[in-house]
Amino acid sequence: MKKYLEVAKVYLKVKLMWRADLIFGFISIVMKIIFASLLWGVIFRDKETVAGFMQNSMMAYYLLSAFFTQIDISEKISGDITLGIRNGTFTKYMAVPMDTDKYFLAMEAGSILPHIVLDVAAIFLIGLVFGIKIDITSDVAIILCALLIAFLGLLFMAQLSYFLGILTFRFEEISTFLMIKQNIMALITGSIIPLALLPEMVVKCMQILPFYYTAYLPSMLLIGRNGEEAVGGMFVMLGWNLGIWLLSRNVYSRYRVKYDGAGI
Amino acid sequence: MKDNIRLVKALVKLRFERVMMFRLGFFGPFFVDGSLFVIQLLVFQAIYSKVDRIGNWGQGDMILFIGTFSLINALNMSIYFFGVNSIPEKIRTGEIDLYLTKPVSPLLRLTFEQVNPGALPLVIFSIAIILYGINAAGADVTISSVSGYAVSVGMMTVLFYELEVIIRSLAFFTVSSDGVLQIEMSGLDLCMQIPGTVFYGAYKFVFYYVLPYGIIATYPSLILLGRFSWKMAAHEGIVLACFTMVTVVMWKTGLRRYDSVSS
Numbered sequence: 001m002k003k004y005l006e007v008a009k010v011y012l013k014v015k016l017m018w019r020a021d022l023i024f025g026f027i028s029i030v031m032k033i034i035f036a037s038l039l040w041g042v043i044f045r046d047k048e049t050v051a052g053f054m055q056n057s058m059m060a061y062y063l064l065s066a067f068f069t070q071i072d073i074s075e076k077i078s079g080d081i082t083l084g085i086r087n088g089t090f091t092k093y094m095a096v097p098m099d100t101d102k103y104f105l106a107m108e109a110g111s112i113l114p115h116i117v118l119d120v121a122a123i124f125l126i127g128l129v130f131g132i133k134i135d136i137t138s139d140v141a142i143i144l145c146a147l148l149i150a151f152l153g154l155l156f157m158a159q160l161s162y163f164l165g166i167l168t169f170r171f172e173e174i175s176t177f178l179m180i181k182q183n184i185m186a187l188i189t190g191s192i193i194p195l196a197l198l199p200e201m202v203v204k205c206m207q208i209l210p211f212y213y214t215a216y217l218p219s220m221l222l223i224g225r226n227g228e229e230a231v232g233g234m235f236v237m238l239g240w241n242l243g244i245w246l247l248s249r250n251v252y253s254r255y256r257v258k259y260d261g262a263g264i
Numbered sequence: 265m266k267d268n269i270r271l272v273k274a275l276v277k278l279r280f281e282r283v284m285m286f287r288l289g290f291f292g293p294f295f296v297d298g299s300l301f302v303i304q305l306l307v308f309q310a311i312y313s314k315v316d317r318i319g320n321w322g323q324g325d326m327i328l329f330i331g332t333f334s335l336i337n338a339l340n341m342s343i344y345f346f347g348v349n350s351i352p353e354k355i356r357t358g359e360i361d362l363y364l365t366k367p368v369s370p371l372l373r374l375t376f377e378q379v380n381p382g383a384l385p386l387v388i389f390s391i392a393i394i395l396y397g398i399n400a401a402g403a404d405v406t407i408s409s410v411s412g413y414a415v416s417v418g419m420m421t422v423l424f425y426e427l428e429v430i431i432r433s434l435a436f437f438t439v440s441s442d443g444v445l446q447i448e449m450s451g452l453d454l455c456m457q458i459p460g461t462v463f464y465g466a467y468k469f470v471f472y473y474v475l476p477y478g479i480i481a482t483y484p485s486l487i488l489l490g491r492f493s494w495k496m497a498a499h500e501g502i503v504l505a506c507f508t509m510v511t512v513v514m515w516k517t518g519l520r521r522y523d524s525v526s527s
Binding site (some may be wrong): 023024027028031034035038039042043046047050051175176179180183184186187192193197198199 | 292295296299300303306307310311313314315317318319442443446447450451453454457458462463467
Protein backbone atom coordinates (compact mmCIF):
# COMPACT_ATOMS: atom_id res chain seq x y z
CA MET A 1 0.00 0.00 0.00
CA LYS A 2 2.86 2.35 0.89
CA LYS A 3 4.42 2.14 -2.56
CA TYR A 4 1.12 3.08 -4.21
CA LEU A 5 0.84 6.01 -1.82
CA GLU A 6 4.27 7.13 -3.00
CA VAL A 7 3.11 6.91 -6.64
CA ALA A 8 0.05 9.02 -5.77
CA LYS A 9 2.31 11.59 -4.05
CA VAL A 10 4.60 11.83 -7.07
CA TYR A 11 1.70 12.45 -9.43
CA LEU A 12 0.20 14.97 -7.02
CA LYS A 13 3.47 16.91 -7.19
CA VAL A 14 3.57 16.63 -10.98
CA LYS A 15 0.03 17.97 -11.19
CA LEU A 16 0.90 20.91 -8.99
CA MET A 17 3.85 21.69 -11.26
CA TRP A 18 1.67 21.68 -14.40
CA ARG A 19 -0.84 24.21 -13.14
CA ALA A 20 -2.03 25.11 -16.66
CA ASP A 21 -4.07 21.85 -16.72
CA LEU A 22 -5.98 23.05 -13.67
CA ILE A 23 -6.71 26.40 -15.32
CA PHE A 24 -7.94 24.68 -18.48
CA GLY A 25 -10.32 22.68 -16.29
CA PHE A 26 -11.66 25.95 -14.90
CA ILE A 27 -12.14 27.35 -18.43
CA SER A 28 -13.97 24.18 -19.42
CA ILE A 29 -16.46 24.52 -16.54
CA VAL A 30 -17.02 28.21 -17.38
CA MET A 31 -17.75 27.34 -21.04
CA LYS A 32 -20.22 24.64 -20.01
CA ILE A 33 -22.04 27.13 -17.81
CA ILE A 34 -22.07 29.78 -20.56
CA PHE A 35 -23.55 27.15 -22.91
CA ALA A 36 -26.19 26.19 -20.35
CA SER A 37 -27.07 29.77 -19.45
CA LEU A 38 -27.47 30.80 -23.11
CA LEU A 39 -29.45 27.73 -24.15
CA TRP A 40 -31.68 27.40 -21.12
CA GLY A 41 -31.97 31.17 -20.65
CA VAL A 42 -33.76 31.32 -24.02
CA ILE A 43 -35.90 28.25 -23.29
CA PHE A 44 -36.99 29.40 -19.83
CA ARG A 45 -38.11 32.73 -21.27
CA ASP A 46 -41.17 30.92 -22.65
CA LYS A 47 -41.56 28.11 -20.08
CA GLU A 48 -41.41 27.94 -16.31
CA THR A 49 -40.38 24.30 -15.94
CA VAL A 50 -38.78 21.76 -18.27
CA ALA A 51 -38.73 18.08 -17.24
CA GLY A 52 -39.30 19.16 -13.63
CA PHE A 53 -36.42 21.66 -13.68
CA MET A 54 -36.82 25.36 -13.00
CA GLN A 55 -34.16 27.67 -14.42
CA ASN A 56 -32.09 27.83 -11.22
CA SER A 57 -32.24 24.08 -10.56
CA MET A 58 -31.25 23.45 -14.18
CA MET A 59 -28.22 25.72 -13.82
CA ALA A 60 -27.33 24.14 -10.47
CA TYR A 61 -27.49 20.74 -12.18
CA TYR A 62 -25.10 21.89 -14.92
CA LEU A 63 -22.72 23.33 -12.36
CA LEU A 64 -22.59 20.13 -10.32
CA SER A 65 -22.44 17.79 -13.32
CA ALA A 66 -19.66 19.96 -14.83
CA PHE A 67 -17.77 19.50 -11.58
CA PHE A 68 -18.16 15.70 -11.55
CA THR A 69 -17.26 15.49 -15.24
CA GLN A 70 -14.25 17.73 -14.85
CA ILE A 71 -12.67 15.88 -11.96
CA ASP A 72 -12.69 12.68 -14.00
CA ILE A 73 -9.29 12.89 -15.68
CA SER A 74 -8.97 9.16 -16.23
CA GLU A 75 -8.84 9.58 -20.01
CA LYS A 76 -5.10 10.16 -19.59
CA ILE A 77 -4.64 6.57 -18.38
CA SER A 78 -5.74 5.11 -21.74
CA GLY A 79 -3.57 7.62 -23.57
CA ASP A 80 -0.47 6.84 -21.49
CA ILE A 81 -0.89 3.08 -21.82
CA THR A 82 -1.55 3.25 -25.57
CA LEU A 83 1.45 5.49 -26.12
CA GLY A 84 3.62 3.26 -23.89
CA ILE A 85 2.68 0.09 -25.77
CA ARG A 86 3.05 1.69 -29.19
CA ASN A 87 6.41 3.27 -28.34
CA GLY A 88 7.75 0.31 -26.40
CA THR A 89 7.99 2.30 -23.16
CA PHE A 90 5.29 0.33 -21.35
CA THR A 91 8.13 -1.84 -20.06
CA LYS A 92 8.72 0.65 -17.25
CA TYR A 93 5.30 -0.18 -15.77
CA MET A 94 5.97 -3.91 -16.05
CA ALA A 95 9.42 -3.64 -14.53
CA VAL A 96 8.39 -1.95 -11.28
CA PRO A 97 7.32 -4.33 -8.47
CA MET A 98 3.73 -3.17 -8.54
CA ASP A 99 0.49 -4.30 -10.13
CA THR A 100 0.02 -2.14 -13.23
CA ASP A 101 -3.69 -1.59 -12.60
CA LYS A 102 -3.05 -0.41 -9.05
CA TYR A 103 -0.19 1.78 -10.26
CA PHE A 104 -2.52 3.61 -12.64
CA LEU A 105 -5.22 3.89 -9.99
CA ALA A 106 -2.67 5.46 -7.63
CA MET A 107 -1.58 7.79 -10.42
CA GLU A 108 -5.22 8.81 -10.95
CA ALA A 109 -5.76 9.35 -7.20
CA GLY A 110 -2.73 11.62 -6.93
CA SER A 111 -3.58 13.58 -10.07
CA ILE A 112 -7.20 14.09 -9.15
CA LEU A 113 -6.73 15.78 -5.76
CA PRO A 114 -5.70 19.26 -6.97
CA HIS A 115 -8.55 19.12 -9.51
CA ILE A 116 -11.09 18.43 -6.78
CA VAL A 117 -9.86 21.34 -4.65
CA LEU A 118 -9.68 23.81 -7.53
CA ASP A 119 -12.95 22.71 -9.12
CA VAL A 120 -14.86 22.99 -5.85
CA ALA A 121 -13.61 26.58 -5.58
CA ALA A 122 -14.44 27.09 -9.27
CA ILE A 123 -18.08 26.01 -8.97
CA PHE A 124 -18.66 28.35 -6.03
CA LEU A 125 -17.01 31.23 -7.87
CA ILE A 126 -18.88 30.54 -11.11
CA GLY A 127 -22.13 30.10 -9.17
CA LEU A 128 -21.57 33.51 -7.64
CA VAL A 129 -20.73 35.23 -10.93
CA PHE A 130 -23.66 33.68 -12.83
CA GLY A 131 -26.08 34.09 -9.89
CA ILE A 132 -26.73 30.36 -9.57
CA LYS A 133 -28.05 29.34 -6.18
CA ILE A 134 -26.93 25.78 -5.48
CA ASP A 135 -29.64 24.37 -3.23
CA ILE A 136 -27.95 21.27 -1.86
CA THR A 137 -30.27 18.80 -0.16
CA SER A 138 -30.26 18.90 3.64
CA ASP A 139 -30.51 15.09 3.87
CA VAL A 140 -27.05 14.03 5.09
CA ALA A 141 -27.59 10.38 4.15
CA ILE A 142 -28.36 11.37 0.56
CA ILE A 143 -25.30 13.62 0.42
CA LEU A 144 -23.11 10.76 1.64
CA CYS A 145 -24.68 8.38 -0.89
CA ALA A 146 -24.08 10.94 -3.67
CA LEU A 147 -20.42 11.32 -2.70
CA LEU A 148 -19.94 7.56 -2.44
CA ILE A 149 -21.56 6.98 -5.84
CA ALA A 150 -19.40 9.74 -7.32
CA PHE A 151 -16.30 8.08 -5.83
CA LEU A 152 -17.32 4.70 -7.24
CA GLY A 153 -17.96 6.44 -10.56
CA LEU A 154 -14.44 7.87 -10.61
CA LEU A 155 -13.03 4.47 -9.69
CA PHE A 156 -15.00 2.82 -12.47
CA MET A 157 -13.93 5.39 -15.05
CA ALA A 158 -10.28 4.94 -14.07
CA GLN A 159 -10.63 1.15 -14.38
CA LEU A 160 -12.45 1.51 -17.71
CA SER A 161 -9.67 3.75 -19.05
CA TYR A 162 -7.09 1.21 -17.90
CA PHE A 163 -9.05 -1.59 -19.57
CA LEU A 164 -9.34 0.34 -22.85
CA GLY A 165 -5.64 1.21 -22.66
CA ILE A 166 -4.51 -2.39 -22.35
CA LEU A 167 -6.66 -3.34 -25.33
CA THR A 168 -3.80 -1.78 -27.33
CA PHE A 169 -1.94 -5.07 -26.70
CA ARG A 170 -4.57 -6.72 -28.85
CA PHE A 171 -5.76 -4.05 -31.32
CA GLU A 172 -2.63 -1.85 -31.63
CA GLU A 173 -4.51 1.33 -32.68
CA ILE A 174 -7.35 2.46 -30.43
CA SER A 175 -7.05 6.28 -30.50
CA THR A 176 -10.01 6.68 -32.90
CA PHE A 177 -12.09 4.49 -30.65
CA LEU A 178 -11.09 6.55 -27.59
CA MET A 179 -12.18 9.77 -29.30
CA ILE A 180 -15.55 8.27 -30.25
CA LYS A 181 -15.91 7.05 -26.66
CA GLN A 182 -15.39 10.61 -25.40
CA ASN A 183 -18.14 11.92 -27.69
CA ILE A 184 -20.59 9.24 -26.56
CA MET A 185 -19.69 9.73 -22.90
CA ALA A 186 -20.64 13.41 -23.09
CA LEU A 187 -24.22 12.37 -23.84
CA ILE A 188 -24.67 9.30 -21.67
CA THR A 189 -23.15 10.79 -18.52
CA GLY A 190 -25.61 13.68 -18.71
CA SER A 191 -22.97 16.38 -19.08
CA ILE A 192 -24.58 17.98 -22.18
CA ILE A 193 -28.19 17.72 -21.02
CA PRO A 194 -29.84 16.16 -17.95
CA LEU A 195 -30.80 12.58 -18.75
CA ALA A 196 -34.30 13.36 -17.42
CA LEU A 197 -34.95 15.00 -20.80
CA LEU A 198 -34.56 11.68 -22.60
CA PRO A 199 -37.51 9.31 -23.10
CA GLU A 200 -38.34 7.25 -19.99
CA MET A 201 -37.49 3.97 -21.72
CA VAL A 202 -34.00 5.24 -22.60
CA VAL A 203 -33.44 6.45 -19.02
CA LYS A 204 -34.46 3.02 -17.69
CA CYS A 205 -31.90 1.38 -19.98
CA MET A 206 -29.24 3.86 -18.89
CA GLN A 207 -29.86 3.01 -15.25
CA ILE A 208 -28.34 -0.39 -15.93
CA LEU A 209 -25.17 1.22 -17.28
CA PRO A 210 -22.48 2.68 -15.00
CA PHE A 211 -22.30 6.05 -16.80
CA TYR A 212 -25.67 7.09 -15.36
CA TYR A 213 -23.99 7.12 -11.95
CA THR A 214 -20.78 9.00 -12.72
CA ALA A 215 -22.09 12.57 -12.97
CA TYR A 216 -25.85 12.54 -13.51
CA LEU A 217 -27.11 10.72 -10.41
CA PRO A 218 -24.70 12.36 -7.91
CA SER A 219 -25.70 15.79 -9.27
CA MET A 220 -29.42 14.96 -9.10
CA LEU A 221 -29.06 13.57 -5.56
CA LEU A 222 -27.27 16.71 -4.40
CA ILE A 223 -30.01 18.98 -5.74
CA GLY A 224 -32.55 16.84 -3.87
CA ARG A 225 -33.96 14.68 -6.67
CA ASN A 226 -33.96 10.93 -7.48
CA GLY A 227 -33.36 10.06 -3.79
CA GLU A 228 -35.02 6.65 -4.24
CA GLU A 229 -32.20 5.60 -6.60
CA ALA A 230 -29.37 6.30 -4.14
CA VAL A 231 -28.99 2.89 -2.47
CA GLY A 232 -29.57 0.93 -5.67
CA GLY A 233 -27.03 3.13 -7.42
CA MET A 234 -24.32 2.19 -4.94
CA PHE A 235 -24.87 -1.52 -5.52
CA VAL A 236 -24.94 -1.09 -9.31
CA MET A 237 -21.61 0.75 -9.17
CA LEU A 238 -20.06 -1.82 -6.84
CA GLY A 239 -21.08 -4.53 -9.32
CA TRP A 240 -19.64 -2.65 -12.31
CA ASN A 241 -16.40 -1.92 -10.47
CA LEU A 242 -15.97 -5.58 -9.60
CA GLY A 243 -16.85 -6.63 -13.16
CA ILE A 244 -14.39 -4.29 -14.86
CA TRP A 245 -11.63 -5.22 -12.38
CA LEU A 246 -12.02 -8.93 -13.15
CA LEU A 247 -12.21 -8.24 -16.88
CA SER A 248 -9.08 -6.06 -16.84
CA ARG A 249 -7.09 -8.67 -14.91
CA ASN A 250 -8.16 -11.33 -17.34
CA VAL A 251 -7.35 -9.28 -20.45
CA TYR A 252 -4.01 -8.12 -19.03
CA SER A 253 -2.78 -11.61 -18.14
CA ARG A 254 -3.95 -12.90 -21.52
CA TYR A 255 -2.49 -10.23 -23.80
CA ARG A 256 0.57 -8.91 -21.97
CA VAL A 257 2.58 -11.74 -23.55
CA LYS A 258 2.01 -10.11 -26.95
CA TYR A 259 4.10 -7.14 -25.82
CA ASP A 260 7.73 -7.43 -26.89
CA GLY A 261 9.00 -4.10 -25.58
CA ALA A 262 9.97 -2.90 -29.04
CA GLY A 263 6.91 -0.85 -29.83
CA ILE A 264 4.61 -1.04 -32.83
CA MET B 265 -1.09 30.18 -59.99
CA LYS B 266 -0.59 27.24 -62.38
CA ASP B 267 2.41 26.10 -60.35
CA ASN B 268 0.42 26.33 -57.13
CA ILE B 269 -2.35 24.15 -58.57
CA ARG B 270 0.24 21.59 -59.67
CA LEU B 271 1.74 21.65 -56.20
CA VAL B 272 -1.65 21.11 -54.52
CA LYS B 273 -2.38 18.20 -56.88
CA ALA B 274 0.98 16.61 -56.07
CA LEU B 275 0.43 17.04 -52.29
CA VAL B 276 -3.04 15.48 -52.50
CA LYS B 277 -1.69 12.54 -54.49
CA LEU B 278 1.12 11.92 -51.99
CA ARG B 279 -1.30 12.15 -49.11
CA PHE B 280 -3.68 9.62 -50.67
CA GLU B 281 -0.84 7.16 -51.09
CA ARG B 282 0.14 7.59 -47.44
CA VAL B 283 -3.30 7.29 -45.85
CA MET B 284 -4.13 4.21 -47.88
CA MET B 285 -1.31 2.43 -46.05
CA PHE B 286 -3.10 2.87 -42.68
CA ARG B 287 -6.55 1.66 -43.58
CA LEU B 288 -7.86 1.38 -40.03
CA GLY B 289 -7.26 5.04 -39.32
CA PHE B 290 -8.46 6.10 -42.78
CA PHE B 291 -12.07 6.73 -41.76
CA GLY B 292 -11.13 7.85 -38.23
CA PRO B 293 -12.11 11.52 -38.73
CA PHE B 294 -15.43 10.43 -40.23
CA PHE B 295 -16.35 8.22 -37.28
CA VAL B 296 -15.11 10.70 -34.63
CA ASP B 297 -16.80 13.79 -36.04
CA GLY B 298 -19.79 11.84 -37.33
CA SER B 299 -20.50 10.56 -33.82
CA LEU B 300 -20.13 14.11 -32.48
CA PHE B 301 -22.83 15.50 -34.75
CA VAL B 302 -25.13 12.48 -34.32
CA ILE B 303 -24.97 13.05 -30.57
CA GLN B 304 -25.75 16.71 -31.08
CA LEU B 305 -28.82 15.75 -33.12
CA LEU B 306 -29.92 13.41 -30.32
CA VAL B 307 -29.41 16.15 -27.72
CA PHE B 308 -31.64 18.58 -29.59
CA GLN B 309 -34.15 15.83 -30.32
CA ALA B 310 -34.40 15.36 -26.53
CA ILE B 311 -34.71 19.11 -25.87
CA TYR B 312 -37.36 19.59 -28.57
CA SER B 313 -39.38 16.75 -27.10
CA LYS B 314 -39.93 19.09 -24.12
CA VAL B 315 -40.05 22.52 -25.82
CA ASP B 316 -41.42 23.76 -29.14
CA ARG B 317 -38.82 26.38 -29.95
CA ILE B 318 -35.46 27.64 -28.75
CA GLY B 319 -35.76 31.37 -29.28
CA ASN B 320 -37.10 31.53 -32.83
CA TRP B 321 -35.40 28.28 -33.85
CA GLY B 322 -37.70 25.31 -34.42
CA GLN B 323 -36.45 21.71 -34.53
CA GLY B 324 -35.98 21.68 -38.31
CA ASP B 325 -34.07 24.98 -38.17
CA MET B 326 -31.76 23.50 -35.55
CA ILE B 327 -31.16 20.33 -37.61
CA LEU B 328 -30.24 22.55 -40.55
CA PHE B 329 -27.87 24.52 -38.32
CA ILE B 330 -26.19 21.34 -37.04
CA GLY B 331 -25.91 19.96 -40.58
CA THR B 332 -24.33 23.21 -41.78
CA PHE B 333 -21.77 23.21 -38.97
CA SER B 334 -21.08 19.56 -39.72
CA LEU B 335 -20.57 20.39 -43.42
CA ILE B 336 -18.13 23.25 -42.73
CA ASN B 337 -16.31 21.08 -40.22
CA ALA B 338 -16.17 18.22 -42.75
CA LEU B 339 -14.60 20.51 -45.36
CA ASN B 340 -12.17 21.69 -42.68
CA MET B 341 -11.21 18.13 -41.75
CA SER B 342 -10.94 16.96 -45.36
CA ILE B 343 -8.87 19.81 -46.70
CA TYR B 344 -6.73 21.73 -44.25
CA PHE B 345 -7.22 20.90 -40.57
CA PHE B 346 -4.44 18.33 -40.16
CA GLY B 347 -1.93 20.45 -42.05
CA VAL B 348 -2.74 23.68 -40.22
CA ASN B 349 -2.91 21.88 -36.90
CA SER B 350 0.72 20.83 -37.23
CA ILE B 351 1.96 24.45 -37.41
CA PRO B 352 2.75 24.98 -33.67
CA GLU B 353 4.70 21.71 -33.50
CA LYS B 354 6.66 22.57 -36.64
CA ILE B 355 7.50 26.01 -35.26
CA ARG B 356 8.59 24.55 -31.93
CA THR B 357 10.82 21.89 -33.47
CA GLY B 358 12.22 24.13 -36.19
CA GLU B 359 10.71 21.98 -38.92
CA ILE B 360 9.38 25.13 -40.58
CA ASP B 361 12.96 25.51 -41.92
CA LEU B 362 12.20 22.77 -44.43
CA TYR B 363 9.19 24.74 -45.71
CA LEU B 364 11.08 28.02 -45.95
CA THR B 365 13.82 26.54 -48.08
CA LYS B 366 11.42 25.20 -50.73
CA PRO B 367 10.46 27.39 -53.72
CA VAL B 368 6.75 27.35 -52.81
CA SER B 369 4.59 29.24 -50.32
CA PRO B 370 5.11 27.59 -46.88
CA LEU B 371 1.50 28.22 -45.88
CA LEU B 372 0.14 26.77 -49.12
CA ARG B 373 2.17 23.61 -48.62
CA LEU B 374 1.22 23.34 -44.93
CA THR B 375 -2.44 23.82 -45.82
CA PHE B 376 -2.68 21.07 -48.39
CA GLU B 377 -0.01 18.57 -47.41
CA GLN B 378 -2.25 16.63 -45.04
CA VAL B 379 -5.62 16.52 -46.80
CA ASN B 380 -7.74 13.73 -45.36
CA PRO B 381 -9.99 11.84 -47.77
CA GLY B 382 -11.27 9.79 -44.82
CA ALA B 383 -13.37 12.79 -43.76
CA LEU B 384 -15.09 13.08 -47.16
CA PRO B 385 -18.00 10.75 -46.22
CA LEU B 386 -18.72 13.33 -43.52
CA VAL B 387 -19.55 15.81 -46.30
CA ILE B 388 -22.17 13.42 -47.69
CA PHE B 389 -23.47 12.73 -44.19
CA SER B 390 -23.73 16.49 -43.52
CA ILE B 391 -25.62 17.09 -46.77
CA ALA B 392 -28.09 14.38 -45.71
CA ILE B 393 -28.62 16.18 -42.35
CA ILE B 394 -29.09 19.49 -44.19
CA LEU B 395 -31.70 18.00 -46.55
CA TYR B 396 -33.51 16.47 -43.58
CA GLY B 397 -33.37 19.83 -41.78
CA ILE B 398 -34.74 21.70 -44.81
CA ASN B 399 -37.61 19.23 -45.00
CA ALA B 400 -38.33 19.38 -41.25
CA ALA B 401 -38.18 23.19 -41.21
CA GLY B 402 -40.43 23.42 -44.25
CA ALA B 403 -37.97 25.92 -45.74
CA ASP B 404 -38.85 27.41 -49.10
CA VAL B 405 -35.70 26.59 -51.04
CA THR B 406 -35.01 28.38 -54.32
CA ILE B 407 -32.04 28.32 -56.71
CA SER B 408 -30.94 31.73 -55.43
CA SER B 409 -31.11 30.66 -51.77
CA VAL B 410 -29.11 27.48 -52.51
CA SER B 411 -26.52 29.52 -54.45
CA GLY B 412 -26.34 32.04 -51.60
CA TYR B 413 -25.99 29.19 -49.13
CA ALA B 414 -23.15 27.63 -51.14
CA VAL B 415 -21.30 30.95 -51.35
CA SER B 416 -21.81 31.58 -47.64
CA VAL B 417 -20.59 28.07 -46.72
CA GLY B 418 -17.51 28.70 -48.88
CA MET B 419 -16.84 32.03 -47.18
CA MET B 420 -17.30 30.57 -43.72
CA THR B 421 -15.01 27.64 -44.54
CA VAL B 422 -12.33 30.17 -45.46
CA LEU B 423 -13.03 32.11 -42.24
CA PHE B 424 -12.73 28.89 -40.24
CA TYR B 425 -9.38 28.24 -41.94
CA GLU B 426 -8.14 31.75 -41.20
CA LEU B 427 -9.09 31.48 -37.54
CA GLU B 428 -7.18 28.22 -37.28
CA VAL B 429 -4.11 29.73 -38.95
CA ILE B 430 -4.20 32.87 -36.77
CA ILE B 431 -4.48 30.88 -33.54
CA ARG B 432 -1.72 28.45 -34.52
CA SER B 433 0.53 31.24 -35.76
CA LEU B 434 0.63 32.53 -32.20
CA ALA B 435 3.25 29.82 -31.69
CA PHE B 436 5.67 32.17 -33.51
CA PHE B 437 5.30 34.63 -30.63
CA THR B 438 4.73 32.48 -27.53
CA VAL B 439 6.46 29.59 -25.80
CA SER B 440 3.28 27.50 -25.77
CA SER B 441 0.00 28.00 -27.61
CA ASP B 442 -1.82 25.27 -25.64
CA GLY B 443 -3.92 27.78 -23.66
CA VAL B 444 -5.17 29.54 -26.80
CA LEU B 445 -5.91 26.19 -28.46
CA GLN B 446 -7.94 25.20 -25.41
CA ILE B 447 -9.93 28.44 -25.66
CA GLU B 448 -10.44 27.83 -29.38
CA MET B 449 -11.75 24.34 -28.67
CA SER B 450 -14.10 25.55 -25.92
CA GLY B 451 -15.39 28.38 -28.14
CA LEU B 452 -15.97 25.98 -31.02
CA ASP B 453 -17.74 23.47 -28.78
CA LEU B 454 -20.05 26.22 -27.60
CA CYS B 455 -20.79 27.69 -31.02
CA MET B 456 -21.46 24.34 -32.69
CA GLN B 457 -24.21 23.73 -30.14
CA ILE B 458 -26.03 27.06 -30.18
CA PRO B 459 -26.97 29.27 -33.14
CA GLY B 460 -25.31 32.68 -33.03
CA THR B 461 -28.63 34.52 -32.83
CA VAL B 462 -28.97 33.27 -29.24
CA PHE B 463 -25.87 35.24 -28.15
CA TYR B 464 -26.29 38.62 -26.52
CA GLY B 465 -24.11 41.32 -24.91
CA ALA B 466 -20.47 40.38 -24.37
CA TYR B 467 -21.01 36.86 -25.76
CA LYS B 468 -22.28 38.35 -29.02
CA PHE B 469 -19.30 40.70 -29.24
CA VAL B 470 -16.82 37.87 -28.62
CA PHE B 471 -18.43 35.29 -30.92
CA TYR B 472 -19.37 37.72 -33.70
CA TYR B 473 -16.24 39.86 -33.86
CA VAL B 474 -13.28 38.48 -31.84
CA LEU B 475 -13.64 34.74 -32.45
CA PRO B 476 -16.52 34.77 -34.96
CA TYR B 477 -17.47 31.08 -34.58
CA GLY B 478 -20.97 32.31 -33.76
CA ILE B 479 -21.65 33.24 -37.39
CA ILE B 480 -19.96 30.30 -39.08
CA ALA B 481 -22.99 28.03 -39.36
CA THR B 482 -25.65 30.56 -38.38
CA TYR B 483 -25.48 32.85 -41.43
CA PRO B 484 -25.55 30.10 -44.08
CA SER B 485 -28.47 28.43 -42.25
CA LEU B 486 -30.40 31.70 -42.11
CA ILE B 487 -30.06 32.05 -45.90
CA LEU B 488 -31.89 28.75 -46.45
CA LEU B 489 -34.43 29.64 -43.76
CA GLY B 490 -35.15 32.95 -45.49
CA ARG B 491 -34.18 35.04 -42.48
CA PHE B 492 -30.91 36.42 -43.79
CA SER B 493 -30.62 40.20 -44.08
CA TRP B 494 -28.33 42.52 -46.04
CA LYS B 495 -26.90 43.71 -42.74
CA MET B 496 -25.82 40.13 -42.01
CA ALA B 497 -24.34 39.81 -45.53
CA ALA B 498 -22.32 42.98 -44.97
CA HIS B 499 -21.15 41.70 -41.58
CA GLU B 500 -20.13 38.36 -43.09
CA GLY B 501 -18.13 40.07 -45.86
CA ILE B 502 -16.44 42.58 -43.56
CA VAL B 503 -15.49 39.92 -40.98
CA LEU B 504 -14.01 37.71 -43.70
CA ALA B 505 -12.05 40.61 -45.21
CA CYS B 506 -10.72 41.72 -41.82
CA PHE B 507 -9.67 38.21 -40.81
CA THR B 508 -8.00 37.65 -44.19
CA MET B 509 -5.88 40.72 -43.54
CA VAL B 510 -5.10 39.65 -39.98
CA THR B 511 -4.10 36.17 -41.20
CA VAL B 512 -1.71 37.53 -43.81
CA VAL B 513 -0.15 40.07 -41.42
CA MET B 514 0.11 37.53 -38.61
CA TRP B 515 1.69 34.82 -40.78
CA LYS B 516 4.19 37.18 -42.43
CA THR B 517 5.15 38.83 -39.13
CA GLY B 518 5.51 35.40 -37.56
CA LEU B 519 7.81 34.19 -40.32
CA ARG B 520 9.96 37.31 -39.99
CA ARG B 521 10.22 36.69 -36.28
CA TYR B 522 10.95 32.99 -36.67
CA ASP B 523 14.57 32.12 -35.96
CA SER B 524 14.57 28.35 -36.39
CA VAL B 525 14.65 25.81 -33.54
CA SER B 526 14.86 28.31 -30.72
CA SER B 527 11.56 30.01 -31.71
